[in-house]
Amino acid sequence: MLGKLDWETWSEDLSVGIEAIDGDHKGILDLIGHLHEAYDGPNGADAVRLAVGRIAAYAETHFQREERMLLVAGYPFLIQHRARHDTFRAYVAHIVMGTAPLPEVGELLSWLVDWWVGHIGTEDKLYRDHVRQHPEAVGGLG
Numbered sequence: 253m254l255g256k257l258d259w260e261t262w263s264e265d266l267s268v269g270i271e272a273i274d275g276d277h278k279g280i281l282d283l284i285g286h287l288h289e290a291y292d293g294p295n296g297a298d299a300v301r302l303a304v305g306r307i308a309a310y311a312e313t314h315f316q317r318e319e320r321m322l323l324v325a326g327y328p329f330l331i332q333h334r335a336r337h338d339t340f341r342a343y344v345a346h347i348v349m350g351t352a353p354l355p356e357v358g359e360l361l362s363w364l365v366d367w368w369v370g371h372i373g374t375e376d377k378l379y380r381d382h383v384r385q386h387p388e389a390v391g392g393l394g
């Protein structure tokens with residue numbers, strides 16, 4: 253079916269070596285993998301906006317956890333990293349609030365998967381070595 257993700261988006265390649273963070277990343281990709289169900293259901297755009305809202309809320313919890321970890325670790329590129337998170341925040345906020353037209357399912361899924369796989373595989377991986385030298389930053393992650 254068009255728009256259904258029938259491949260596993262998370263793989264060991266995407267591991268940043270921090271269990272709680274990997275868990276968040278798996279969770280978000282899993283939510284995105286189920287997003288097509290909202291398009292297929294009877295409730296149309298409202299159901300999709302609600303499902304995107306759930307993804308946004310989950311992502312926000314993750315971003316805050318990650319940004320707090322990077323702050324405690326004294327990561328020198330926290331501002332740039334947060335700015336990347338902000339591009340995601342802005343995109344989904346427009347969809348949830350209805351200030352942007354609802355993309356068709358394939359377009360929305362490609363944007364979300366590209367953003368997350370790209371972000372985890374590049375910017376999130378960049379902090380890996382720095383954070384490993386600061387175990388105190390990882391200790392408080394739930």
Ligand SMILES: [Fe+2]
Nearest residue numbers: 318371375376
């Ligand atoms: Fe990140």
Ligand SMILES: [Fe+2]
Nearest residue numbers: 277318372376
């Ligand atoms: Fe992340």
